[in-house]
Amino acid sequence: MDTGIEVNNLSYDYGPKKALDDISFSAFSGKFTALLGPNGAGKSTLYHLLTRIMKLQSGQIRIFGNDLKKSPLSAMASMGIVFQQQTLDLDLTVRQNLKYFAALHGLPAQDLENRITERLKSLDIEDRGDEKVRTLNGGHRRRAEIARALLHNPRILLLDEPTVGLDVPSRKAIVDYVHMLCRKEKLTVLWATHLVDEVMQEDDLIILHQGKICAQGNVSKLSEEHKCQSVDDLFRKLVMSGEKA
Numbered sequence: 001m002d003t004g005i006e007v008n009n010l011s012y013d014y015g016p017k018k019a020l021d022d023i024s025f026s027a028f029s030g031k032f033t034a035l036l037g038p039n040g041a042g043k044s045t046l047y048h049l050l051t052r053i054m055k056l057q058s059g060q061i062r063i064f065g066n067d068l069k070k071s072p073l074s075a076m077a078s079m080g081i082v083f084q085q086q087t088l089d090l091d092l093t094v095r096q097n098l099k100y101f102a103a104l105h106g107l108p109a110q111d112l113e114n115r116i117t118e119r120l121k122s123l124d125i126e127d128r129g130d131e132k133v134r135t136l137n138g139g140h141r142r143r144a145e146i147a148r149a150l151l152h153n154p155r156i157l158l159l160d161e162p163t164v165g166l167d168v169p170s171r172k173a174i175v176d177y178v179h180m181l182c183r184k185e186k187l188t189v190l191w192a193t194h195l196v197d198e199v200m201q202e203d204d205l206i207i208l209h210q211g212k213i214c215a216q217g218n219v220s221k222l223s224e225e226h227k228c229q230s231v232d233d234l235f236r237k238l239v240m241s242g243e244k245a
């Protein structure tokens, strides 16, 4: 199993506020790694460092073995990103948004229409392709953003709380789709959430709390080790009670 993301001894502070405190973890190809943490745990800070929106202060990030600081372009080219805040242009159609992204990233024009169609089909929104994003509901907007993030066939998909504000069926559809995609395309998925029901038994889990990792590993193994029946139990035990893994 290839290591898509390797984070070593990463710390980040906003002045006196320590947002990440010496965290280390790996995320692997073909694995859905859930980064679970309550509000303020440090999830967005980590995503901003992984996507180079913010500069590293201390620690190291490797993307498929390459230091993100030393080889930023190849690392970034292998990433698809879905941010917490929606970033589609509401007055463009779904297809226009995807084409604009392709142009910005210098993707070849050849066969682009077909590739867009394929991605929209796989997310079950092909019929909405020529509609302005403004007319779409939150779930369909999110699917369009995922289709866009996958257009350049990245090996890593980073999603920062992608289901915030969605209703339960839309949430479930997106969670299921990304799990399926992860298996099928052997993607390294890092999925930040504060919702325990988005994590499945076969996933890898990182529990982040107040900038520190309180547990990490395969969900089934962690549940067994901590004698927990569910991710919810595990989260309560480790985060609420402050027990260390």
Ligand SMILES: Nc1ncnc2c1ncn2[C@@H]1O[C@H](COP(=O)(O)OP(=O)(O)OP(=O)(O)O)[C@@H](O)[C@H]1O
Binding pocket: 014, 017, 018, 019, 037, 038, 039, 040, 041, 042, 043, 044, 045, 046, 194
């Ligand atoms: N620009 C900033 N200046 C000062 N403190 C900040 C800043 N951004 C984040 N923080 C603090 O750093 C900590 C981690 O925040 P971060 O946004 O990374 O957490 P999060 O897990 O993504 O939370 P949320 O789910 O609410 O977005 C929090 O205590 C937050 O208040």
